[in-house]
Amino acid sequence: MALLSILHYPDQRLQTVAAPVKEVNAEIRKLIDDMAQTMYAAPGVGLAATQVNVHKQVIVVDISESHDKLMPFINPRIIARDGAGEREEGCLSVPGIYEKVTRAERVTVEALDRDGKPFTLHADGLLAVCIQHEIDHLQGKVFVEYLSRLKQTRIKIKLQKLQRETM
Ligand code: NI
Numbered sequence: 799m800a801l802l803s804i805l806h807y808p809d810q811r812l813q814t815v816a817a818p819v820k821e822v823n824a825e826i827r828k829l830i831d832d833m834a835q836t837m838y839a840a841p842g843v844g845l846a847a848t849q850v851n852v853h854k855q856v857i858v859v860d861i862s863e864s865h866d867k868l869m870p871f872i873n874p875r876i877i878a879r880d881g882a883g884e885r886e887e888g889c890l891s892v893p894g895i896y897e898k899v900t901r902a903e904r905v906t907v908e909a910l911d912r913d914g915k916p917f918t919l920h921a922d923g924l925l926a927v928c929i930q931h932e933i934d935h936l937q938g939k940v941f942v943e944y945l946s947r948l949k950q951t952r953i954k955i956k957l958q959k960l961q962r963e964t965m
Pocket residue numbers: 888889890891931932935941
């Protein structure tokens with residue numbers, strides 16, 4: 799397994815729309831393993847392939863404290879959503895920034911698992927938020943885009959300054 803480097807907002811590559819996975823093969827399973835290792839090391843509760851500059855529809859999520867409930871989703875689609883709730887979100891691509899975002903409270907997701915087998919999942923609470931957040935990444939969307947223009951500008955300036963300081 800390998801640690802992958804994570805793109806940081808406002809990197810333009812985070813706006814790339816990911817392509818569907820045609821075949822779930824060893825390459826995809828290695829990507830899932832590397833993404834999981836990268837997510838746990840960060841640490842984070844979710845990671846999209848877009849964030850490691852691989853533009854394929856793959857996300858990994860693990861909201862457990864024990865870090866042993868890895869959920870990979872390949873070609874995920876939200877087929878139903880219900881309710882609305884506001885929750886504070888963060889993102890490994892937007893380090894140090896936490897802001898409230900309103901999303902569906904419950905979602906039904908269809909995806910393929912790491913063996914390429916289709917499954918359907920009903921999620922609520924943090925898991926539902928996490929899945930919506932990661933699927934947004936695959937569509938080229940970062941959570942700060944839900945915030946006001948003013949907040950987005952402030953976050954961009956803050957992160958660009960941080961990147962200059964660490965270069
Ligand atoms: Ni994120």
